[in-house]
Amino acid sequence: MTETVLDRAREVIRRITPRGAVGLVSAVSAGNLVVGGLSQAARLGDRAEILRDSGPLQAEVIRVSGDEVLLLPEGGTDGVGLGDPVRIVPLPVFAPDDDWIGRVIDPDGRPLDGRPLLPGLAVRSLRADPPPAQGRRALGARLATGYAVFDTLLPLVRGQRIGLFAGSGVGKSTLLAGLARGVEADVTVIGLVGERGRELRHFVEDVLGADGLARAVVVAATSDRAPQIRRRAALAATAVAEHFRDRGLNVLLLLDSVTRFAEAHRETSAAAGEASTLRGFPASTGPAIAALCERAGPGGRGQGDITAIYSVLVAGSDMDEPVADMLRGVLDGHVVLDRAIAEGGRFPAVDLLRSVSRSLPAAANAHENQLIAEARGHLGTYERAVTMIRAGLYVGGSDPRIDAAIAVQPALEQFLGQRGERGCEASFIALRQALAGARQGAAAVRPRGAAQTGPAQGASGRTGPGQQGRPTTGQARPGAGGPT
Numbered sequence: 001m002t003e004t005v006l007d008r009a010r011e012v013i014r015r016i017t018p019r020g021a022v023g024l025v026s027a028v029s030a031g032n033l034v035v036g037g038l039s040q041a042a043r044l045g046d047r048a049e050i051l052r053d054s055g056p057l058q059a060e061v062i063r064v065s066g067d068e069v070l071l072l073p074e075g076g077t078d079g080v081g082l083g084d085p086v087r088i089v090p091l092p093v094f095a096p097d098d099d100w101i102g103r104v105i106d107p108d109g110r111p112l113d114g115r116p117l118l119p120g121l122a123v124r125s126l127r128a129d130p131p132p133a134q135g136r137r138a139l140g141a142r143l144a145t146g147y148a149v150f151d152t153l154l155p156l157v158r159g160q161r162i163g164l165f166a167g168s169g170v171g172k173s174t175l176l177a178g179l180a181r182g183v184e185a186d187v188t189v190i191g192l193v194g195e196r197g198r199e200l201r202h203f204v205e206d207v208l209g210a211d212g213l214a215r216a217v218v219v220a221a222t223s224d225r226a227p228q229i230r231r232r233a234a235l236a237a238t239a240v241a242e243h244f245r246d247r248g249l250n251v252l253l254l255l256d257s258v259t260r261f262a263e264a265h266r267e268t269s270a271a272a273g274e275a276s277t278l279r280g281f282p283a284s285t286g287p288a289i290a291a292l293c294e295r296a297g298p299g300g301r302g303q304g305d306i307t308a309i310y311s312v313l314v315a316g317s318d319m320d321e322p323v324a325d326m327l328r329g330v331l332d333g334h335v336v337l338d339r340a341i342a343e344g345g346r347f348p349a350v351d352l353l354r355s356v357s358r359s360l361p362a363a364a365n366a367h368e369n370q371l372i373a374e375a376r377g378h379l380g381t382y383e384r385a386v387t388m389i390r391a392g393l394y395v396g397g398s399d400p401r402i403d404a405a406i407a408v409q410p411a412l413e414q415f416l417g418q419r420g421e422r423g424c425e426a427s428f429i430a431l432r433q434a435l436a437g438a439r440q441g442a443a444a445v446r447p448r449g450a451a452q453t454g455p456a457q458g459a460s461g462r463t464g465p466g467q468q469g470r471p472t473t474g475q476a477r478p479g480a481g482g483p484t
């Protein structure tokens with residue numbers, strides 16, 4: 001090491017009051033820094049500060065070996081030189097507080113909305129353990145969501161963790177914002193990972209809106225932040241949710257998106273030298289996702305619950321895509337949004353047949369479960385026959401189950417897109433009414449060969465895709481509307 005380097009180090013050290021060991025930069029690249037002299041003092045995950053001439057640079061310790069420490073900087077490494085002094089600095093105090101409701105913060109607990117923010121009294125770890133499995137409650141009661149489909153066919157219960165899987169631009173963020181406003185909860189915590197700055201503003205101001213924000217804490221790290229900060233956004237949002245859960249509250253945690261969390265994890269791991277072996281992701285990605293999601297869910301004695309919804313970007317609705325695959329295993333349900341449905345103008349674009357809530361059948365009573373099975377049956381029958389129907393090859397009256405599915409399709413489609421704060425029971429009444437059309441509609445179909453009185457109408461009387469098949473009228477079997 002040259003004398004000049006040592007002199008510079010001494011000078012900077014004289015200017016500061018070191019709280020711990022000081023090391024010196026021994027190698028620097030655009031992506032990371034190697035530091036000598038800190039191996040005994042540094043711990044994985046510690047924060048360090050590089051004292052370069054142009055101003056301090058924050059970094060995270062991502063590898064510690066016998067004689068050197070690897071740092072992942074939080075900004076560009078421009079201006080860092082060999083011999084620049086480095087010190088370990090205390091981790092930022094992350095102490096969520098009830099006053100954080102209505103605020104937008106970064107993963108270190110600093111305000112992003114330009115107003116002062118005070119930390120709470122109790123410091124929380126960003127990597128807390130979940131409550132012990134044996135002390136955790138079972139899934140709780142059904143929650144009203146503000147969406148007919150989630151109030152009935154795909155119920156969300158207290159402490160449930162579900163995934164929201166969709167391609168880009170199919171409505172994940174809009175649906176999460178709607179759920180933030182509509183789901184019965186004491187407080188909502190929204191983690192936004194890797195959105196562009198403009199998107200974050202649009203989400204908070206226009207999509208979530210003032211009423212959504214009034215009962216929410218938003219934890220965000222935009223796409224321009226370093227990968228370790230983006231990864232931390234998901235951990236910090238979970239820690240904020242844990243704060244409220246430990247106060248006994250019913251918390252709704254929304255994370256948009258786990259895909260960007262996994263990508264940030266991959267970037268951080270790659271900088272630390274971990275190879276990406278698992279279809280483009282390092283082997284530690286699965287455990288990182290599992291550890292994150294395990295922290296949500298039902299609480300233990302004296303705690304509230306964290307009901308969580310994690311969005312996942314799936315290319316071309318490929319549910320076997322690695323992040324989707326890793327996540328599905330740790331969840332109690334998944335909701336699939338479909339591009340074709342969104343393009344048809346129905347929002348939320350839930351593909352019901354490919355979506356599952358594992359809170360069923362317990363979340364509904366026997367009659368409700370029967371309605372659910374009936375609706376799924378009609379949708380399944382319609383989907384299997386849709387090619388034939390659209391091609392005009394289906395002759396009405398040839399299959400009573402298809403006749404019933406065609407008859408009920410417009411009303412069910414309309415039901416699936418319904419919003420409103422009517423609650424679960426009222427939504428089931430609406431579902432029953434929608435299904436009633438199946439029997440009436442199918443009964444209006446006459447036997448083949450009988451005189452045709454005109455095209456069959458759907459239950460709602462509107463023309464829908466079913467009309468393209470022009471079912472001839474015929475007598476449907478009683479009970480044709482039953483589950484298939």
Ligand SMILES: Nc1ncnc2c1ncn2[C@@H]1O[C@H](COP(=O)(O)OP(=O)(O)OP(=O)(O)O)[C@@H](O)[C@H]1O
Pocket residue numbers: 166167168169170171172173174175313347348
């Ligand atoms: N409920 C809705 N009503 C009307 N349009 C909607 C609705 N939800 C989504 N859209 C349309 O879809 C677009 C994309 O929605 P959104 O940003 O929520 O999708 P996303 O899946 O989060 O996208 P990305 O993958 O880019 O994050 C919106 O800009 C809007 O045009």
Ligand SMILES: [Mg+2]
Pocket residue numbers: 172173174256
């Ligand atoms: Mg989005």
